[in-house]
Amino acid sequence: MGHHSNWPEWLYVGVVIAxxxxxxxxxxxxxxxxxxxxxxxxxxxxxxxxxxxxxEHEDGTKEIGVLHVKVGKAYKFEVTAKDVDHSFNIHDYVxxxxxxxxRINTVWxxxxxxxxxxIQCKEYCGLIHYNMRAKLIVEEADSTS
Amino acid sequence: xxxxSLLCLFFVLVIxxxxxxxxxxxxxxxxxxxxxxxxxxxxxxxxxxxxVAFTVGSVVSGTxxxxxxxxxxxxxxxxxxxxxxxxxx
Numbered sequence: 203m204g205h206h207s208n209w210p211e212w213l214y215v216g217v218v219i220a221x222x223x224x225x226x227x228x229x230x231x232x233x234x235x236x237x238x239x240x241x242x243x244x245x246x247x248x249x250x251x252x253x254x255x256x257x258e259h260e261d262g263t264k265e266i267g268v269l270h271v272k273v274g275k276a277y278k279f280e281v282t283a284k285d286v287d288h289s290f291n292i293h294d295y296v297x298x299x300x301x302x303x304x305r306i307n308t309v310w311x312x313x314x315x316x317x318x319x320x321i322q323c324k325e326y327c328g329l330i331h332y333n334m335r336a337k338l339i340v341e342e343a344d345s346t347s
Numbered sequence: 348x349x350x351x352s353l354l355c356l357f358f359v360l361v362i363x364x365x366x367x368x369x370x371x372x373x374x375x376x377x378x379x380x381x382x383x384x385x386x387x388x389x390x391x392x393x394x395x396x397x398x399v400a401f402t403v404g405s406v407v408s409g410t411x412x413x414x415x416x417x418x419x420x421x422x423x424x425x426x427x428x429x430x431x432x433x434x435x436x
Contacts, residue, residue: 209352216356220363225399227367232392236385276382296385312382 239310243276250281250288250301253330255321268337269321275343276312289325292338298324313340 246269247258257265271277281290283301291298292311299309313319323334419425 207352209355212352213356213359217359217363220360221399221403224363224367225396227364228392228395232388235383235388240382274382296389311385314384 239278239308240276240312243278243310245278245280246271248279248281248290248301249284250290250323250327250334251284252286252328253323253334255290255323255334255336257336267335268339270339270341271313272343273313273316273340276310278308278310281307281309286327287325288323288327288334291322291324292319293322294319300325313338316340316342 245260249256249258254267255269256267257269259265279290279297279299281299281301282305283303285303287303288301289298290301290309295311295313297309297311299307301307317340319338319340321336321338323331325331327334416422
């Protein structure tokens with residue numbers, strides 16, 4: 203093939219490899235940050251079943267279809283299911299975790315604003331899946347209920 | 348590969364890999380005291396990835412467009428390839 207220069211090819215290969223490393227590094231770092239559960243996070247057991255959500259706080263308080271949390275506090279959800287696969291989703295806080303029978307998956311979040319947000323099932327789980335919803339109520343840190 | 352292209356490749360790697368990697372290493376443990384907001388982290392990643400995707404897309408399509416424009420037969424500087432000159436393949 204003669205003595206032509208092939209540096210553009212090498213440059214191209216280098217740039218592609220470098221970009222892939224960078225993209226992988228950024229994604230890995232974002233995942234690392236998100237999955238790092240704060241040590242002081244309060245555990246809430248979340249159970250999905252056809253077709254409602256139930257919650258159990260660390261102090262034993264149980265709630266069905268509604269979940270009360272305090273603003274600015276971290277919560278770790280331990281998500282499971284009783285019958286079929288569900289998916290626990292708080293859309294406004296980008297919380298999404300599969301609820302699988304016989305398995306406990308964890309995800310955490312810290313609500314930033316006082317108010318009401320929707321909780322919904324994101325895995326088709328049967329006839330009333332569309333209405334398998336709950337309410338997340340974020341309260342002031344000092345309010346008691 | 349000539350020295351210049353090696354240097355060029357080295358600079359690209361430094362900018363794209365080594366500096367961000369060093370940044371992570373030195374920043375480890377310096378996360379903000381408050382809880383992170385998942386939305387911020389995820390959207391930040393999304394915007395970075397979109398920037399990369401659109402940049403790569405424009406460079407690649409721009410290169411293809413330039414090659415088509417520059418190496419068309421009617422380009423003033425077009426010269427026949429050795430194969431075309433000899434008329435044999």
